Amino acid sequence: MPTLRDVLLDRTGLGPEQVEWLHLLVGDWQLLSDLSFADLVLWVPDREGGWIAAAHVRPTTGPMVFVEDMVGLHQENTQRPGITQAYADRRIVREGEPRWREAMPIREEAIPVVREGHPIAVLTRHTNLSTMRTPSRLEVTYLATADALARMVAAGDFPTAGAPTGRRRGAPRVGDGVIRLDVAGTVTYASPNAVSAVHRLGHGGEVVGARLEQLVTGAVREQEPVDETLGMVLTGREPWRTEVQNRGVSVTFRAIPLSETGQRTGALVLLRDVSELRRRERELLTKDATIREIHHRVKNNLQTVAALLRLQSRRMTDPQARLALDEAVRRVGTIALVHETLSQGFDETVDFDEIAVRALQAAVEVATRDAPVSGRHTGSFGRLRAEDATALAMVMAELVHNAVEHGLAAVGGSVTVDARRGSDGADELLTVTVSDDGVGLPEGFDEATSGLGVQIVTSLVQDLRGSITWSAAKPRGTCVRFVARLRSVRGE
Structure with a gap:
């Protein structure tokens, strides 16, 4: 299935700024879908002269319309006259009669997506009418707010480019709590979840009819830290986020200013108890x-x-x-x-290249001064789990020490540590080669009967589920290569 980026770059002639605007819209359109109780589909004009669905979102507050994903679907202009009309006229177009889809009556609306006065795409809103009933005040407020946002999309006023987003973790959603403010910052509607969150902050009175900024700041104790953007968010003047803490309770607020023909008419405030x-x-x-x-x-x-x-x-x-x-x-x-x-x-992972360089430098520094020794590190170990890092550090330190102590002590030279990461499909593999240009392996070398250092290396390589080989380097010296199977660090 193609992604939004794939469709916009491969199938359309949109410029970089227009593509970025659509990314901003899709990044925030779950809000519009939830307030509308409707599926949203983003249609962009493709190079073939028709329309292609670039993105699709379903509501979390009501029944969906499309079970299958609409992304990648191509439609001709004749198949979607409402989309074509909304795009050409730069106005919201609602079809007169509901469409029937799998025994469901569906109301469709086409909303032009405007950027700097020019239409660049069309947003279709699909509402399942089979579950419609006498709407509650919550549903009426949600739908009215959704319509206001839709008009802002058609006017090029939503989303807001460059708005600071604050911390993303714990960002409020429609279901967490909704407050509607008038132009003066007075609460005209508060959902039950929103009222509960405000009460948990310490305000014990009515919420509707009060100024949100006053009731929140009045409930917060003086010793609690207050975000400097708090006033702008709680009055709905800027599209920012903030967080309020009081009595061990933390509530995040997000303001979305609402406007009509360029004039601010109020704001939507989402809030969530993130204690x-x-x-x-x-x-x-x-x-x-x-x-x-x-x-x-x-x-x-x-x-x-x-x-x-x-x-x-x-x-x-x-x-x-x-x-x-x-x-x-x-x-x-x-x-x-x-x-x-x-x-x-x-976390429990380390950048092992730093350890490798320090260990190599330490081994070279203690080498005999009569025969100068240099060290070199190539490739990259990458990040390793702590369990692997300890064993690997021991193995590498032993091999470098042996190269300096036994291979280069008398004649001098250089020792090189090369590390390469790879995979065999099932495990992450690390291949390490420690080579020197010293005197080479002794006659009759047998790792099974060698000294304590070689035995330690062999045992630790087995702990790493790997293998190791010793061989003569060309034109002279020793080459030791081992392969280790690493624990995955992706979950760290």
């Missing part, structure tokens, strides 16, 4: 802060262990014992490096 949403957000922030603090403390504890091992190493007279303790210090430091990086982030 539970904000509480969960605070819990998540607290959890994230706790996790980062745990990683920070683990890093500090590991550094303390490394310092104690380093002190113990200095007291050793046996060279082999001192070497073993120094290697333990290096390995503990590698794990601490991963936890340090995790303590600075906001």
Whole structure:
């Protein structure tokens, strides 16, 4: 199924500003659909001389009309005379007799979408009349507001380009609460959900007939922070959003100014009680802060262990014992490096390239000064889960250390770490190659009977569900390549 962008760019001759205007309209037209209790279909003139449906939305407040999606449907001018007339005359056209669709009487209206005085598309509104009854005051207000918005679309006054949107999470919808204001900011109608939200903020009196700005600001305690845009939103003068907090209750407000022939006639205000949403957000922030603090403390504890091992190493007279303790210090430091990086982030993933560069630099810096050694990192590790990062850091640190200590210590040279991300369809794969131009592998090298470092690497690669190979590099040196199967980071 084509997207709105596909249809607008591939099937029409609309310019960039006109395309952006239609994107703004579709981004906000759920509001019009819900107030109308009707399906909306956006029709744009295509290059073939007819009309093509570029977008379709269904109401959440009433029965839908089209079960199937209308996007991509092509219609000739003769099939849609109302659309053609609305486009040519720049006025709303309502068909006289209802259309029948699957035993449902459907009323259709065509609303021209105007941008800077020129029609660029047509919006059709399809209402299922089979469920119509004597409308309540809520339904009358919704329909009257929808008609006002439709006239603004036809006049090029809706949507509002460049309006600041504020925070999107928790944005109010029609079903959450609707307030209608007159030009002075007085409440002429408030839905039951809207009244409940205002009462939860602390206002105990009537809502209808009062000025919304006064009753909200009067209920908010002085010590509560107030958004500087609050007055403009609660009077309906600007198409902005704001949020009010009081007594542990958070309510978001969104204002949509209404106008007729360029003159402001009032406003529609949507509001939503987001207290539970904000509480969960605070819990998540607290959890994230706790996790980062745990990683920070683990890093500090590991550094303390490394310092104690380093002190113990200095007291050793046996060279082999001192070497073993120094290697333990290096390995503990590698794990601490991963936890340090995790303590600075906001989730349980790390950008491993930073760890790789630091580990490579550390290995090069401790190399013997008699034979200069350089390090190079190519490719990218990308972001990794914490479980994979710790094992991978250990593997890479061991391989780089071995390359510097055994391959390059006597002759000098360079060590290169290359990382490539890929996929085999089922898992994310990481291929890492550590190569040097040193003396190469010793005669009769067998990973199964090699030292502790090689055994650690082999075990950790198995934990990563991977494989590893050692081989001679050309023209000289050693090449170690391993492939790891990574845990997905998409859910993080």
